[in-house]
Amino acid sequence: MSISSKSRRDARRRNAPRRQDGAAPAVQVHAQLKSVDDRVLAGGTFHQGEWTLVLRGETVANTPSAAMLIAMLRHIAASRKAQGIATSLSVSKVLDAAAAAEAQAQGRTLVEHLDWLEAERRTRNEPAPPAPTTH
Numbered sequence: 001m002s003i004s005s006k007s008r009r010d011a012r013r014r015n016a017p018r019r020q021d022g023a024a025p026a027v028q029v030h031a032q033l034k035s036v037d038d039r040v041l042a043g044g045t046f047h048q049g050e051w052t053l054v055l056r057g058e059t060v061a062n063t064p065s066a067a068m069l070i071a072m073l074r075h076i077a078a079s080r081k082a083q084g085i086a087t088s089l090s091v092s093k094v095l096d097a098a099a100a101a102e103a104q105a106q107g108r109t110l111v112e113h114l115d116w117l118e119a120e121r122r123t124r125n126e127p128a129p130p131a132p133t134t135h
Contacts, residue, residue: 027045027046027047027052028045028046028047028094029043029044029045029092030044030045030046030051030069030091030092030094030095031043031044031069031070031073031089031090031091031092031095032044032089032090033073033076033077033080033087033088033089034087034088034089034090035080035085035086035087036086036087036088041055041056041076041080041087042054042055042056042073042076044069044070044073044091044095046094046095049064050062050063050064051063051064051065051066051068051069051095052069053069053072053073055076065099065102066095066098066099066101066102067098067099067102067103067110067113067114067117068117069095069099070091070095070096070099070114071114071117071118071121073089073091074089074114074118075118075121077089096110099113099114
């Protein structure tokens with residue numbers, strides 16, 4: 001074995017990802033928003049106690065709320081539909097059950113709770129009414 005091949009192998013070992021015992025479990029995918037040609041447009045994961053919205057491979061939002069994750073994915077689907085892009089949303093049983101439990105804690109069904117979250121988003125994003133003028 002030549003000296004250079006040993007040094008290359010050692011460098012490769014140093015730079016290789018290491019497995020850490022006791023490391024957090026892998027990220028779990030719980031929702032996917034797909035186009036009609038089966039491309040994943042957005043997704044939802046659960047990792048270390050937080051739901052994460054992933055769009056184009058990038059994390060765009062974290063939330064402790066499963067229902068909020070579904071609401072954000074539904075909003076993306078509605079935005080795509082308005083652009084003429086058909087999508088389909090699939091949600092895991094775990095995500096659905098967690099969101100339903102949140103809705104029930106608020107005294108709503110899951111559909112009512114998701115509609116309420118969408119209405120809240122719309123009012124939050126509306127421009128403030130103009131201040132009254134005095135003459």
